[in-house]
Amino acid sequence: MSDVMIRLDEVHKRYDGQAGDAVAPLSMEIREGEFVVFVGPSGCGKTTTLRMINRMVEPSGGRIWIDGRDVTDVDPDELRKHIGYVIQQVGLIPHLTVAANVGLVPKLLGWQRDRIEARTAELLDLVGLDPAAFGGRYPKQLSGGQQQRVGVARALAADPPVMLMDEPFGAIDPITRARLQEEFLALQRRIRKTIVFVTHDVDEALRLGDRVAVFGEGSRLVQFDTPLGILTNPADDYVRDFLGSGAAVRRLGLLNVGDLRKPEPADRLPLRVSSGDSVHSVLERMLRDGADRVIIEGESTEDDRELTLRELLMAGSAR
Amino acid sequence: MPFHEYVLRNAHRIMFLAAQHVQLVLLSVAVATAIGVGLALATERAPRLRSWLLSTTGVLLTMPSFALFGLLVPVLGLGLGPAVVALTVYAIFPILRNTVTGLETVTPAVVDAAKGMGMRSGQRLRMVRLPLAWPVILNGIRVSTIMLVAIAAIGAAVRGPGLGELIFRGLARIGGANALNEALSGVLGIVVVALLLDLSFVLIGRLTTPRGLHV
Amino acid sequence: MSTRDEVANATGEAKSWVLPVIAAALVVIVFASINARELDSIEARLLSGEEILARVGEHLRLVAISTVAVILLAVPLGVLLSRPGMRLLGAPVLAVANAGQAIPSIGILVLLAILFGVGIWMAVISLVLYALLPVLRNTMVGLKQVDRALIDAGRGMGMSARQVLVTIELPLAVPVMLAGIRVALILNVGVATLATYTNAGGLGSLIESGIVFNRMPVVLAGSILTVALALSVDWLAGVCERGLRPRGI
Ligand SMILES: Nc1ncnc2c1ncn2[C@@H]1O[C@H](COP(=O)(O)OP(=O)(O)O)[C@@H](O)[C@H]1O
Ligand SMILES: [Mg+2]
Numbered sequence: 001m002s003d004v005m006i007r008l009d010e011v012h013k014r015y016d017g018q019a020g021d022a023v024a025p026l027s028m029e030i031r032e033g034e035f036v037v038f039v040g041p042s043g044c045g046k047t048t049t050l051r052m053i054n055r056m057v058e059p060s061g062g063r064i065w066i067d068g069r070d071v072t073d074v075d076p077d078e079l080r081k082h083i084g085y086v087i088q089q090v091g092l093i094p095h096l097t098v099a100a101n102v103g104l105v106p107k108l109l110g111w112q113r114d115r116i117e118a119r120t121a122e123l124l125d126l127v128g129l130d131p132a133a134f135g136g137r138y139p140k141q142l143s144g145g146q147q148q149r150v151g152v153a154r155a156l157a158a159d160p161p162v163m164l165m166d167e168p169f170g171a172i173d174p175i176t177r178a179r180l181q182e183e184f185l186a187l188q189r190r191i192r193k194t195i196v197f198v199t200h201d202v203d204e205a206l207r208l209g210d211r212v213a214v215f216g217e218g219s220r221l222v223q224f225d226t227p228l229g230i231l232t233n234p235a236d237d238y239v240r241d242f243l244g245s246g247a248a249v250r251r252l253g254l255l256n257v258g259d260l261r262k263p264e265p266a267d268r269l270p271l272r273v274s275s276g277d278s279v280h281s282v283l284e285r286m287l288r289d290g291a292d293r294v295i296i297e298g299e300s301t302e303d304d305r306e307l308t309l310r311e312l313l314m315a316g317s318a319r
Numbered sequence: 320m321p322f323h324e325y326v327l328r329n330a331h332r333i334m335f336l337a338a339q340h341v342q343l344v345l346l347s348v349a350v351a352t353a354i355g356v357g358l359a360l361a362t363e364r365a366p367r368l369r370s371w372l373l374s375t376t377g378v379l380l381t382m383p384s385f386a387l388f389g390l391l392v393p394v395l396g397l398g399l400g401p402a403v404v405a406l407t408v409y410a411i412f413p414i415l416r417n418t419v420t421g422l423e424t425v426t427p428a429v430v431d432a433a434k435g436m437g438m439r440s441g442q443r444l445r446m447v448r449l450p451l452a453w454p455v456i457l458n459g460i461r462v463s464t465i466m467l468v469a470i471a472a473i474g475a476a477v478r479g480p481g482l483g484e485l486i487f488r489g490l491a492r493i494g495g496a497n498a499l500n501e502a503l504s505g506v507l508g509i510v511v512v513a514l515l516l517d518l519s520f521v522l523i524g525r526l527t528t529p530r531g532l533h534v
Numbered sequence: 535m536s537t538r539d540e541v542a543n544a545t546g547e548a549k550s551w552v553l554p555v556i557a558a559a560l561v562v563i564v565f566a567s568i569n570a571r572e573l574d575s576i577e578a579r580l581l582s583g584e585e586i587l588a589r590v591g592e593h594l595r596l597v598a599i600s601t602v603a604v605i606l607l608a609v610p611l612g613v614l615l616s617r618p619g620m621r622l623l624g625a626p627v628l629a630v631a632n633a634g635q636a637i638p639s640i641g642i643l644v645l646l647a648i649l650f651g652v653g654i655w656m657a658v659i660s661l662v663l664y665a666l667l668p669v670l671r672n673t674m675v676g677l678k679q680v681d682r683a684l685i686d687a688g689r690g691m692g693m694s695a696r697q698v699l700v701t702i703e704l705p706l707a708v709p710v711m712l713a714g715i716r717v718a719l720i721l722n723v724g725v726a727t728l729a730t731y732t733n734a735g736g737l738g739s740l741i742e743s744g745i746v747f748n749r750m751p752v753v754l755a756g757s758i759l760t761v762a763l764a765l766s767v768d769w770l771a772g773v774c775e776r777g778l779r780p781r782g783i
Contacts, residue, residue: 056435081437091432095450095529105436138531154436378553381768382761383724389741389757393750465636472638473728477745483640490644490731499648506641513636 004065005162005194006030006053011062013048022048023219025062032161033192039205040215041242046198049219050164053196054083066162081105084155084163084193088170090147092139098124098150099135105157123153128183145176152184156191165197169204181208202243206231206250214239228254245281248288270295270306279316286312325500333485337508340481341516343399343474344467347406352460354407355414359422360444369419376412384409384470388477402471402479409470410463417459421452454528461520468513472505482508553769560762564755571751580743580752586759592735593763596654596726597719600661604718608666609711612673613699624674631667639664639725647732657734661725665718672714676707705780712778716771723764737763 006029013023023045030036038046051057053064055076064071071079092101102123103116111119121131127149139147148168155163169177185208188195199205205212206227213224216238223235231251234240240247270293273282282294292309307315326333362369379387384405391401425448433447449456475483482505489502568581579585615624643660650656680703688698727738740756743749 054435056431077437077439079437080435085432085435087428087432087435089426089428089432091426091428091430091435093429093433093447094426095531097531104438108437108442140531151432378765378768381720381724381764383727383738383764385724385727385738385741386757386760386764389744389753390761392745393754397745469636469638472640476640476742483638486638486641486644489648493648493652499645502641502644502648506637506645509638509641510636 003032004029005032005034005067006196007065008049008053009063009065011049011052011059011064013045013052013057014060021060021219023052026219026221027062028213028221028224030194030196032194035188035195035197035208035210037197037199037205037209037212038215039199039202039212039242040219041217042200044215044217045219046200046215047166050166050196050198053162054080054085054164056080056085081109081158082160082162084157084160084165086148086151086155086163086165086168088167090139090151092147092150092154094139096138097135098129098137098139098142099131101139101150102154102157104154109158119157120153123156124150126156126187127153129153143176144172145180148172148180152187156193161194163193163195165195167199168197170199170201177204184208203250206254214242246284248284252287266290268292272297279312283312283316320497320500322500322503325497326504329504333482333504333508336480336482336484336505337512340468340471340483340509340512343402343471343479343481344406344464344512344516347403347467348410348460348464350403350407351410351463352414355411355459356418356456358411358415359418363422373412373416373419376408376415379408380412384473385476388474388479392477397478399480401477402474402481405474406467406471410467413462413466414456414459417455417462418452421455421459422448424455425451450529451532454524454532457520457524457527461517461524464516464520465513468509468516472509482512550769550772553765557762557765557769560758560765564758564762568751568755573751574749576747577749577751580740580747580749581755586740586755589735589737589740589756590759590763592729593723593726593737593760596657596661596729596734596736597722597767600658600665600722600726601715601719603658603662604665604669604722605715607662608669608718609673612670612711613677613704615670616674616677628671628674631670634663635667639721640728640731643725643728643732652733654729654734657726657729657732660732661722661729664725665721668714668717668721669711670714672710672717673707676710676714677703679710680706709779712775716768716775719771720764720768723767727760 008026008028010025010027011023012021012025014021026049038049040046048057052059053066053071055071066079066083092098093104096104099117099120103120106116106119120135124131124134129146129149134142134146134150139150142150151168155165169180172180181204197208199208209227211224211226212230214222214230214235216222223230223239225233225235228251230239231243231247231254234243234247243250268289268291271282271286271289271291272295273285274297286292286294286309294307294312296305296307298304320328358372359369362372387405387408388401391404395401395404429451430443430447433443438446471479471481472483472486474481475487485501485505485508489498489500489505492498492501571577573581614620615627639660642663643657646656646660684702684706685698688702689695693701726736727741729736730739730742737756737760741753741760744752744754744756
């Protein structure tokens with residue numbers, strides 16, 4: 001339906017003096033307005049891939065197009081002025097005020113002062129910081145979460161169609177991180193940027209992405225699908241391992257009750273569990289297999305007990 | 320003659336020599352700053368050349384100053400020439416050293432982010448790296464300056480300008496009436512000059528350190 | 535860290551054989567050019583082999599005596615000033631000593647000469663005064679940076695304060711103290727070139743006589759030999775510093 005915004009074609013990278021590829025040949029298409037998350041273990045080449053898109057890292061081969069233009073045809077500094085870039089350490093310039101940090105790219109682009117000021121205020125507002133209160137502060141006078149908001153505002157300054165974000169919420173405490181993720185999703189629904197977002201946190205990937213690219217070692221693209229698609233049909237054991245336990249419960253988080261249709265009635269075999277399994281893990285497995293009864297194995301067959309899903313829920317309920 | 324009376328009577332001359340002293344030091348420090356900062360920037364991509372320069376300028380600093388003046392006299396004659404050159408040579412190391420350290424201590428993420436925003440390398444240097452390294456660079460310039468104020472006194476041995484002249488005149492008239500007064504006024508003058516320059520560096524530091532760095 | 539300490543570090547990094555080789559080359563150049571030239575009577579007198587040897591001897595004697603004196607004075611003083619009861623005194627003493635660094639070495643020499651007369655001993659006193667600070671400061675810094683836990687452990691084992699000082703604190707402070715002593719040594723070689731102005735001889739008197747008699751070859755020879763001496767002493771000090779450092783630190 002929408003146009004391709006970013007296209008990678010057999011892009012790969014080998015750093016000088018290293019034996020293997022940091023990123024093995026990789027091809028993918030990212031549509032306009034799409035929020036794509038790269039997820040994978042540390043060192044698998046996510047950052048390198050991301051940085052090749054704005055040419056912070058020069059690819060060893062392959063081609064990259066943004067909006068139909070080969071990035072190698074554009075002066076890298078010009079290219080970067082029109083791509084938002086957010087990193088984990090934020091990298092706000094410490095001797096510039098918050099407003100000056102946000103207004104830096106427009107200034108480099110030669111905008112008029114009034115226009116820069118208006119844009120700066122608008123952006124700070126957008127990321128939930130009062131321009132009057134925060135514009136004149138210095139980065140050191142902000143909390144980590146506030147700094148990252150400024151980082152996002154700064155990346156949006158020249159209204160770039162594409163945003164590259166490298167673990168932007170990685171260094172922030174869990175509560176603030178959850179709030180920032182929430183707000184950022186709301187923001188994205190308004191601004192509809194094409195976003196490539198890197199994380200090593202599966203939950204974050206599944207929560208944020210329209211589509212999630214799961215990487216294995218050497219930036220091998222193992223699966224590229226919607227969160228629901230990945231949770232429902234993991235491509236292989238690697239992805240299953242990577243999702244870890246709880247995939248079935250997580251999948252529920254992506255479904256709304258309104259989406260559900262009444263299933264065909266079917267006889268299911270009871271699930272055999274041992275008395276040492278946690279209720280949580282048993283429920284997870286029942287959900288995955290669609291079972292409605294469990295048999296809790298005892299010392300011998302006579303000691304086996306059977307519980308229905310209903311009984312299990314009642315027994316486990318807090319009241 | 321009591322010391323204060325000597326100073327009052329010769330105030331004009333002492334002030335003149337003090338001004339000369341300051342000019343000599345500042346001129347040398349200015350040249351050394353251009354060289355030191357320039358070398359630090361020029362060797363950013365040549366770490367081995369850079370460490371060679373650091374140890375070489377460091378070794379130069381262990382050379383006795385009288386000997387360095389002596390080496391330069393046959394080439395440059397007596398007077399201002401050898402004094403400026405020798406002082407410049409001594410002042411390079413602290414400035415080079417601190418410029419290197421200052422640039423190295425700039426948080427890489429800040430430079431990376433600036434690059435990611437599309438700042439050219441010259442813009443990154445001018446707008447990000449140098450301002451952030453500045454307090455450290457300035458401290459190198461301060462250390463050099465204070466050091467030169469003392470070394471410049473020896474320049475008078477090769478007829479260099481400045482307050483050292485009073486010390487050597489006192490020496491030449493040992494036993495004479497005003498020997499002590501002359502030498503003492505030279506020594507104290509130098510201490511006062513060092514103190515004043517040190518204070519001005521504190522002031523310059525306050526005025527030129529970007530505000531965001533010490534909030 | 536002071537600039538002098540950094541210099542000691544930087545020169546310590548230089549390839550160990552470079553400095554002595556340069557120094558030796560300088561000496562060879564000086565003697566070769568002396569032999570190659572027609573010297574007038576003044577030059578010949580100042581640059582004769584015995585004269586030069588005598589100057590070098592005077593220089594080394596000045597440096598040796600004053601460096602030993604500096605160590606004997608500054609180390610115990612530094613230890614004393616770092617003892618618990620004396621800590622408060624340490625900071626002001628260091629501040630005064632630091633401010634004293636602003637006094638030019640030639641100033642101390644000349645003032646002492648005017649006040650108390652000239653000669654070797656006046657020169658030694660000047661050198662000692664000037665080189666005291668780095669050793670004093672590094673002794674105090676070196677002792678201060680010893681891990682408190684080690685000291686407590688020593689006391690906990692039943693050692694007396696004195697035993698803790700001798701067996702734990704001092705050995706751990708030695709590297710920093712040695713760095714300070716090396717700085718003092720370098721300073722002493724430099725200031726000793728000025729000792730000629732208080733009639734204590736040394737290589738500086740070659741430079742001075744050369745200037746006074748307007749004989750540039752003498753000025754040059756004196757300067758180059760001084761530089762060679764300074765490089766060799768610095769190199770030797772570096773070697774000793776590495777050798778004397780307690781193992782395992
Ligand atoms: N500048 C570099 N020079 C050399 N090797 C690098 C560089 N940056 C990353 N690498 C290597 O490339 C691989 C991928 O790194 P990276 O892209 O940072 O992974 P990720 O972001 O997924 O953790 C790693 O093995 C890393 O060591
Ligand atoms: Mg990464």
